Amino acid sequence: MADGGSVAVGPDGLARCAWGDGSDDYRTYHDTEWGVPVHGERALYERITLEAFQSGLSWITILRKRPAFRAAFAHFDPEVVASYGARDVERLMQDAGIVRNRRKIDAAITNAQAVLRLRDGGGLEELIWSHRPTTHRRPRDFSETPARTPESVNLAKALKKAGFAHVGPTTMYAAMQACGLVDDHVVGCFRGGD
Numbered sequence: 001m002a003d004g005g006s007v008a009v010g011p012d013g014l015a016r017c018a019w020g021d022g023s024d025d026y027r028t029y030h031d032t033e034w035g036v037p038v039h040g041e042r043a044l045y046e047r048i049t050l051e052a053f054q055s056g057l058s059w060i061t062i063l064r065k066r067p068a069f070r071a072a073f074a075h076f077d078p079e080v081v082a083s084y085g086a087r088d089v090e091r092l093m094q095d096a097g098i099v100r101n102r103r104k105i106d107a108a109i110t111n112a113q114a115v116l117r118l119r120d121g122g123g124l125e126e127l128i129w130s131h132r133p134t135t136h137r138r139p140r141d142f143s144e145t146p147a148r149t150p151e152s153v154n155l156a157k158a159l160k161k162a163g164f165a166h167v168g169p170t171t172m173y174a175a176m177q178a179c180g181l182v183d184d185h186v187v188g189c190f191r192g193g194d
Contacts, residue, residue: 006141007188017189018142025063035191037180041124044179045115046076048159049108051175052166053099061099068097073108081112107166114163127162131155132181140187148173151181 008021020030038044050069054062062069072095074080084092092098092105115124131151139145152173159167177184185192 006139006186014190015188016191017186020189020191023060025060029063031191034178035180035183035185035193038178039125039129041078041115042076044124044128045078045112046070046073047175047178048111048164048167049073049076051171051178052107052111053101053104054174055104055166055168055171057099065098068095072098078112078115081109082116084109084112104166107164110163110165111167114159118162127158128155128175128179129181131158131176136182138183138185138187138192142186145184146173149176149182152176 006018007015008018009015010021010027014031016027016030020026020034038047050062050066053069070076072092089102089105089109093100093102118124118127121127131154133149133151148169153169155176156167156169156172159172173182176182183193
């Protein structure tokens with residue numbers, strides 16, 4: 001490791017964010033997905049849902065359960081999930097492949113309904129990407145990475161106003177990182193886009 005533990009050189013010789021070299025699952029996610037701009041209603045709905053389920057858990061748990069989440073939530077088709085009722089909630093509460101948290105399951109359904117309502121006003125993609133910071137500096141060290149920013153606070157407020165649940169500013173900053181609205185690959189990471 002170099003740079004105060006923020007960058008690690010993996011067995012492949014590539015310098016990456018240290019967290020991205022912790023396991024094969026993390027390495028694949030870091031190298032191919034985290035920080036890459038995400039567009040499209042379904043893809044953005046999936047990221048928001050997974051970030052909400054991750055709250056209070058490790059991200060590796062969500063990554064490893066992602067295929068089960070996709071199956072349980074109709075590959076994050078908001079039209080299908082928006083129609084889920086009490087029987088579906090009970091089915092999901094029995095699904096050991098996902099995180100069985102009733103409040104988070106309810107939020108996923110509520111958020112799918114909100115996604116559909118947003119279609120009349122520009123859509124989920126427009127709402128999320130309108131909160132991209134105009135300037136952003138990549139961190140030199142993980143200690144420089146904020147948990148929330150004014151943009152994530154405003155995004156959380158806008159989503160809540162649109163009827164979303166479980167979308168606090170810290171969760172939304174994580175979504176902004178995951179969806180490429182900000183590039184928080186530390187300086188020295190091969191994936192950073194200076």
